Amino acid sequence: MRFMRAPKPVFAILIVIMLILSGVSIFIGAGDMSWDNPNALQILMISRLPRTAAIILTGVSTAITGVIMQLLVRNKFVEPGTTGTTEAAMIGLLIVAAWMPGWPVFAKMTFAALCALIGLGIFFALARRLPAEQPLLIPLVGLIYGGILGAVATFVAYQADLMQYLGIWLTGEFSGILAGRYELLWIAGALALVTYAVADQFTIVGLGKETSLSLGLKYGQVTAIGVGAVAISSSLVVVTVGVIPFIGLVVPNIVSRAMGDNLRESLPIVACLGAVALLSADILGRVLRYPYEIPAGTVFGVIGAVVFLWLLLGRRSHA
Amino acid sequence: MITVQGLYHQLGGNPVLRDVSISLPSNKMTAIIGPNGAGKSTLLDVIARQSKLQQGQLYLDDQDMTQIKPQDLALRMALVSQQNGIASRIRIRDLVGFGRWPHHQGRPQAQDLDKTAEALDRFDLNGLGGRFLDEVSGGQRQRAFVAMAYCQDTDWLLLDEPLNNLDLRYATALMVQLRALSQVQSKGIAIVIHDLNYALNYADHIVALKEGQLAFEGAVSDVANSENLTGLYDTPVEVTKTEKGLFVQHHLMAAS
Amino acid sequence: MALSEQWCFYGFYWGEDPMPDTRLIVLFLVLIGAGVTYLTWGLAGPIAFILKLRAIKLGGLLVVGAAVGLSTILFQTISRNRVLTPSIMGFDALYVFVQTSLVFFLGGLGFSQLPRQHLFAANSGALILCSLVLFTLALRKTRHDIQLMILVGVVFGLLFRSLSALMQRLMDPSEFAILQSVSFAQFSGIDRIELLASFIALGGVAVWLVWRTSVLDVMALGKREARSLGVAYDRVQFEILCAISLLVSVSTALVGPIVFLGLLVSALAHSLMQTHRHALLLPASAMIAALILVAGQAGFERILNLQSTLTVVIEFTGGLLFLILLMRGKIQ
Numbered sequence: 001m002r003f004m005r006a007p008k009p010v011f012a013i014l015i016v017i018m019l020i021l022s023g024v025s026i027f028i029g030a031g032d033m034s035w036d037n038p039n040a041l042q043i044l045m046i047s048r049l050p051r052t053a054a055i056i057l058t059g060v061s062t063a064i065t066g067v068i069m070q071l072l073v074r075n076k077f078v079e080p081g082t083t084g085t086t087e088a089a090m091i092g093l094l095i096v097a098a099w100m101p102g103w104p105v106f107a108k109m110t111f112a113a114l115c116a117l118i119g120l121g122i123f124f125a126l127a128r129r130l131p132a133e134q135p136l137l138i139p140l141v142g143l144i145y146g147g148i149l150g151a152v153a154t155f156v157a158y159q160a161d162l163m164q165y166l167g168i169w170l171t172g173e174f175s176g177i178l179a180g181r182y183e184l185l186w187i188a189g190a191l192a193l194v195t196y197a198v199a200d201q202f203t204i205v206g207l208g209k210e211t212s213l214s215l216g217l218k219y220g221q222v223t224a225i226g227v228g229a230v231a232i233s234s235s236l237v238v239v240t241v242g243v244i245p246f247i248g249l250v251v252p253n254i255v256s257r258a259m260g261d262n263l264r265e266s267l268p269i270v271a272c273l274g275a276v277a278l279l280s281a282d283i284l285g286r287v288l289r290y291p292y293e294i295p296a297g298t299v300f301g302v303i304g305a306v307v308f309l310w311l312l313l314g315r316r317s318h319a
Numbered sequence: 320m321i322t323v324q325g326l327y328h329q330l331g332g333n334p335v336l337r338d339v340s341i342s343l344p345s346n347k348m349t350a351i352i353g354p355n356g357a358g359k360s361t362l363l364d365v366i367a368r369q370s371k372l373q374q375g376q377l378y379l380d381d382q383d384m385t386q387i388k389p390q391d392l393a394l395r396m397a398l399v400s401q402q403n404g405i406a407s408r409i410r411i412r413d414l415v416g417f418g419r420w421p422h423h424q425g426r427p428q429a430q431d432l433d434k435t436a437e438a439l440d441r442f443d444l445n446g447l448g449g450r451f452l453d454e455v456s457g458g459q460r461q462r463a464f465v466a467m468a469y470c471q472d473t474d475w476l477l478l479d480e481p482l483n484n485l486d487l488r489y490a491t492a493l494m495v496q497l498r499a500l501s502q503v504q505s506k507g508i509a510i511v512i513h514d515l516n517y518a519l520n521y522a523d524h525i526v527a528l529k530e531g532q533l534a535f536e537g538a539v540s541d542v543a544n545s546e547n548l549t550g551l552y553d554t555p556v557e558v559t560k561t562e563k564g565l566f567v568q569h570h571l572m573a574a575s
Numbered sequence: 576m577a578l579s580e581q582w583c584f585y586g587f588y589w590g591e592d593p594m595p596d597t598r599l600i601v602l603f604l605v606l607i608g609a610g611v612t613y614l615t616w617g618l619a620g621p622i623a624f625i626l627k628l629r630a631i632k633l634g635g636l637l638v639v640g641a642a643v644g645l646s647t648i649l650f651q652t653i654s655r656n657r658v659l660t661p662s663i664m665g666f667d668a669l670y671v672f673v674q675t676s677l678v679f680f681l682g683g684l685g686f687s688q689l690p691r692q693h694l695f696a697a698n699s700g701a702l703i704l705c706s707l708v709l710f711t712l713a714l715r716k717t718r719h720d721i722q723l724m725i726l727v728g729v730v731f732g733l734l735f736r737s738l739s740a741l742m743q744r745l746m747d748p749s750e751f752a753i754l755q756s757v758s759f760a761q762f763s764g765i766d767r768i769e770l771l772a773s774f775i776a777l778g779g780v781a782v783w784l785v786w787r788t789s790v791l792d793v794m795a796l797g798k799r800e801a802r803s804l805g806v807a808y809d810r811v812q813f814e815i816l817c818a819i820s821l822l823v824s825v826s827t828a829l830v831g832p833i834v835f836l837g838l839l840v841s842a843l844a845h846s847l848m849q850t851h852r853h854a855l856l857l858p859a860s861a862m863i864a865a866l867i868l869v870a871g872q873a874g875f876e877r878i879l880n881l882q883s884t885l886t887v888v889i890e891f892t893g894g895l896l897f898l899i900l901l902m903r904g905k906i907q
Contacts, residue, residue, distance in 0.1 A: 077726075129902060136722035141901055143729050147834070148894040155887050171740070245733070294744040301737030308730055312723065313716050369799055393805025400799040409795075409851035417796060421805040425789025464800075471804070 014272040018056070021279040025052045028286055046179045054182040055174055055282050055296070056275045058241050061188035063274025064195055064267065065233045066248020068226045071206035071263075073127050075138040076256070077312075079248030080120075080234040083142035086243050087149035088119020089235040090169055091156060098160035109184065109235060116231035119149060124227075172242035172297030174282055184240050188233045192271060195229055199263035202226060206261060244281075244297045246304025247274055253311050277303075320345050321366060321475070321507070326375035328361055335361045337531045339375075343524070345474070348501045348508040350522035350539075352515065354552055357528040359511045360401070360479050366509070367398040367477050379475075393421035396475040397468035401483065411455065411463045412448035415439055418470025434470055441496065442466040443489075457484035465493065469500070476500065478510045482517065490514075494521040515567040519543045519558070527551050539565075596855055598847060602862045609866055610637070613873040631767055636872055638773050639826045639833075640865025645780065646822035647837030648844070648853070648860050649815050652795045657845060658900055659725065660837035664713075665732030666706060666823045667832030672735040673701045678750055679742045695772050695828065703820040710816060773825040780818050784857060787814070791853040833886050835893020840864040842896060 026048045037043075066079040073083075080086055092115025096108045103111075123145055130137045157166040195202070201222045204212050212219040237244070251274045255266050278296060281303065285294035321343040328336040336358045343349045343366075351359045364370040366377065368384065377384040379395065387395075397418070415438050419431040439445050442462050452460055461484045468476055476497070482490045498521050500506045512518045518525070525542050527534040534551050535542050543565065548556040556569045614629050647660045654664075661667070677697060713727055784791075793801050794811055801808045826833070844860035871885045 126898075126902065134722060136726050137901065140722060140726050140729070141898060143726075144894055144898050144901065148891055148898065151887050151891040151894060155891070158887065245737075289745050292744070294741065298737060298740045298744060302734065302741050305730055305734035305737055309727065309734065312727055312730065367803065369802055389802065389807050390805040393803065396803075398799065398803040400803075413851060414796070417793060417800070417804060420789075420793055425792075467800075468803070 011268055011272065014269065014276060018272055018276050018279065021276060021283065022052050022056065024283055025055065025279055028283065047177075050179045050182050051174050051177045052279075054177045054185055054241060055278050057182075057185040057189045058172075058174075058237055058244060059247065059275035059278030060192050060271040061185070061233045061274075062237060062244055062247045062278070063251040063270045064192045064248075065230045066274075067252040067263065067267065067270055068195060068202060068230055069248065070252055071202050071261075072223060072226050072230075073124070073138060074206060074208065075127070075135055076253055077136070077139035077249065078142050079246070080116075080230055081243055081245050081248060082139060082146060083123045084119050084146040084149045085116050085123070085230065085234050086238050087146050087153055089113070089116040089231075089238045090153045090166065091115055091119075091149065092235070093169070093239060094153060094156045094160060094162055094165065097162055097165060098156070105184075109239065112235040112239060113232045116235045117227065120227055120231055169238050169242045171295045172237075172244040172300075173285075173293070173295030174241060175293045175295070177241070182240055184236050188236045191229045191233050194225075196263075196267050198222065198225060199267050203261065203263045242295075242297055244278065245301050246308055247277055247300060250304050250307045250311070251277055254307075320378075320380060321509075322376075322378040322381075323362075323366065324376040324378075326362075326365065326372075326377075328358070328365055328370070328373050330361065335531050336365070336528075339528070339531075339533050341526050341533060341536050343507060343509050343526070345380075345507045346501060346505040347523040348498060348510065348521060349524040349526055350518035351509060351511045351526045351528065352513070352518055352551070353528035353534065356530075358531045359528055362526075362528065363398070363477055363479050363509065363511055367396060368392060369398065369400075390421060393471065393473075395473050396477065397471035397473045399464050399468045399476075399478040399481055401479050409452050410448065411444055411450055411452060411459075412439065414452060414463050415444065415448075415466045415470050418467040418472075421471060434472060438466040438470040441469065443492070458486060458489055461485055462489065462493070473506070475507045475509075478508070480511050480513065482512065482514060490517070497521065515548065515556070515569065516565075519565040519567060596848075599855065599858055599862070602847075602859060602866070606862050606866050606869070609869045609873065613869050616873065616877050631770060632872075633869065634770050634774070635829050636868040637865045638770065638777055639829050640863075640868045641777055641781075641861040642773075642822040642826040643833065643837050644840050644844070644860035644862070644864035645784070645857055646819045646826070647841045647864075648856050649791075649819050649822075650837075651841060652791055652853070653812050653815050654724075655795065655797060657841065658838060658897065659728075660835075660841065661819055661823050662832060662834040662837055663725065663732075663897075664728030665735055666702075666819070667827050667834065668732040668735035668739070669705055669709070670698070670702055670823055670827040671832065672739045673705060674698055675739040675742045677701065679746060682750065695769075695776075695824065698828070699776075699821050699824040702824055703817050706820050707813070707816055769828060773829055776821055776825050780821055783814070783818060784853075787811070788852075788854045788857070791815075792851060795851060795853075830886070833889055835897060836864060836867070836889050838897055839889065839893040840867065842900075 026044070062079075062081075069078050069080055069083070069085075070076055089112045092112035093108065095115075096103060096111050100108075100111075123142060126141055126145065127138050130141065153166060154163075157163050201217060204215055204217050205219065205222050205226070209219055212222075252270050255270045255273060259266055259269065278300065281300040282296040285296050285299045288294055288299075323342070324340045326336055326339040327334070339358075339362065351362065353359055361370065365372060368389070372385055379387065379392075384392070412435070416427070416431075416435045418438065419427060419434060423431050439448055442465060444459070444462060444466055447455060447459055447463075452463065455463075461481065465478070465481055468478070478497075481493060485493060494517050497508050497510065501508045501523075510518075510522070512522075519539055522539055524537070525539055526536045527542075527547070529551055535547055543558060545556055545558045548558065548567070548569075552569070554569060556567060559566045559568070610633055613633055614626065618625060646666075650661045650664070651657055651659060677694075709731065713724065713731070716727070790806060790811055793804055793806050794808070794815070796804075798808050801811075840860050840863050843863050844856055847863070848855050848859050850856065867889070868885070871889070875885050875888075
């Protein structure tokens with residue numbers, strides 16, 4: 001069976017833009033990158049390439065977790081960052097940092113992902129109880145729920161004297177990325193690939209439980225994969241770069257408006273657009289007040305909020 | 320008499336009323352009818368000065384209405400709008416009492432309280448006075464708002480689809496009340512209404528709007544006929560004169 | 576109507592009853608008790624010095640409480656919704672944004688050279704202007720959909736927070752330091768002159784409120800009803816928005832944003848007073864807010880020995896309350 005094919009040119013153009021932006025991202029910065037600088041290669045390998053890779057991985061993974069979240073909750077206006085998942089991961093990280101500082105990184109990450117999972121589970125339970133005819137209640141509940149978990153995180157951080165950590169996690173930025181400090185993000189990248197492999201299943205899950213079951217889909221299993229991917233990816237991103245707000249919300253919405261919700265077609269576009277958006281935000285943050293850096297999370301916080309408002313207010317009204 | 324001349328009105332860039340000139344006779348009851356989206360509520364809003372006059376003239380007894388201060392207008396004209404959600408928990412008795420506000424500006428006198436009590440009585444709200452507005456039925460709420468407007472004790476009473484939410488008994492009771500108010504207390508009444516049976520049997524005067532323009536206007540006995548109404552709604556309407564009044568049928572089979 | 580009922584009708588209704596409401600008196604006494612306890616509990620060492628310190632802090636708590644309580648009820652009157660508060664709709668964040676912009680555009684030097692009172696006036700003025708524009712725009716776009724309105728407000732709050740953060744990053748570090756010293760205040764670091772200015776602003780609003788209280792009752796009925804009763808709705812709405820902006824300036828200038836306190840307070844005030852009358856609601860909610868802050872602060876400082884985490888606990892409790900109200904379908 002042939003579905004309507006993805007508009008290939010769009011994908012190609014996005015890839016080209018992404019490559020150009022990656023080039024720009026590699027060549028701007030405080031360090032001298034001219035060819036005659038003997039240290040250039042070292043800078044490239046230790047700082048610039050890892051940074052650009054981290055941005056692309058984060059952009060791709062954040063945008064894709066946004067899509068999965070939207071399909072699982074069946075609501076266009078949610079993402080892990082606005083529904084408490086990131087805050088739950090932060091609480092987990094704080095607990096580990098305060099009471100089990102000796103744990104290996106992998107164990108810390110697992111614990112954080114577990115907390116994110118619990119946070120996500122509670123949000124799903126809340127969302128399920130909301131009436132389907134009031135779609136805006138879900139993002140609203142998500143934001144408030146995230147705020148409550150944020151208050152808990154602040155309390156824990158304050159008591160454990162870890163406010164500094166919280167500050168770092170709350171604004172996503174890439175200036176601290178070096179080789180050896182970002183490799184966890186490749187796991188998030190791998191999860192994005194897994195998502196693509198089961199894209200059709202997610203598309204069907206987005207049509208609802210009844211449809212899924214009548215199509216013979218293992219609804220529970222697919223949901224579990226999705227929830228797990230969201231929890232793990234968002235924990236990984238929080239711990240390595242911090243929160244990048246709104247990407248998972250804005251990018252999928254724009255793509256969905258333009259080309260619908262068949263993930264097999266739209267997921268590559270979502271991934272590329274996520275990377276492009278984050279690369280642009282990071283580059284903007286680096287040139288706005290050169291040679292100082294503005295965190296990409298702060299830059300995208302402004303852009304993303306404006307686009308989100310436009311999405312909300314530009315909606316066709318029901319009347 | 321309320322006179323409207325050459326009224327144009329736009330909402331969000333769309334023309335809603337175009338060149339409407341009508342007059343609402345004093346001491347009489349006028350029904351404003353017409354299909355959905357004809358501009359009935361907008362017309363009422365403009366007359367009640369809820370919406371700013373964009374183009375045209377408005378006179379209340381030959382006095383330019385735009386020159387009347389809001390406080391003074393509130394003593395001469397009361398409006399019952401369509402259902403509104405009030406957030407504060409307010410008792411029905413208190414809501415009705417607010418109708419006296421233009422008279423006392425916050426310092427009620429004995430006569431204000433008397434009038435409130437009379438309004439509660441007249442609209443059959445006595446047993447409900449102490450109840451909160453969000454705890455009573457839609458019909459009871461509607462009656463409370465009508466009672467509040469009555470309490471305002473004005474020469475003019477404007478009502479926007481007041482029969483919504485009212486059952487047969489209270490709808491008829493309300494129409495009887497309004498007719499009595501126009502005849503006994505010489506109030507001018509304008510009512511936006513969908514039910515043609517009520518409109519033709521209780522009102523004296525008809526203003527019919529269609530697509531923002533005046534379709535026809537006049538005394539019920541002159542203009543309320545099958546031909547006019549069929550044209551107004553683009554639906555077969557048949558008006559029959561019976562001993563008990565006019566009878567309107569509009570669910571006729573296409574063939575008949 | 577029976578005589579007793581007539582009296583009750585008369586008294587309850589228009590407040591002709593010469594005795595103030597007993598609930599308000601009790602509240603007032605409890606508040607005084609809490610204040611005195613706060614001042615005198617565990618007093619040791621240089622008593623005069625500590626008393627003065629505590630008095631300033633107590634003053635701050637009272638002023639902030641009153642400002643939050645009053646602004647919340649006023650906001651609910653014009654938005655005609657009992658779960659909206661200025662903070663939820665992003666007013667606090669807007670205040671921080673306005674202040675940041677002032678530093679950004681005036682430069683740190685110009686900002687720090689302005690006298691405090693002028694600064695306060697400039698801040699409040701700019702806030703009034705911005706909130707008027709946004710409020711009218713947002714209200715017009717989202718009038719029929721209260722959830723959309725809240726969501727838009729919350730996102731506006733996020734936007735202002737991000738914008739403030741962005742501008743702070745764009746500033747000189749020295750300018751940033753100036754800003755930080757004025758805009759991230761806490762209960763423990765209240766400035767005496769600022770407290771005095773806030774007190775005067777609060778007093779001004781209070782006088783206006785006493786004068787306007789019966790008009791406010793009419794405003795709560797809604798635009799059409801108020802107009803039909805001869806109230807110049809738009810003008811009074813403008814006055815109320817000005818008052819709200821001033822009150823938000825007062826509380827945010829003193830202690831920074833506290834998002835969910837107002838919600839907590841208005842829910843309590845409504846369930847305690849069971850009335851629509853502003854003459855009762857406003858003082859009740861002002862006193863309840865002050866009581867929560869004073870008692871909470873006393874408990875935190877003296878019993879739990881925790882410092883400045885009171886706002887976090889208020890955010891947690893208030894957020895939970897809001898969530899419960901949302902889930903129960905009370906917000907529609």
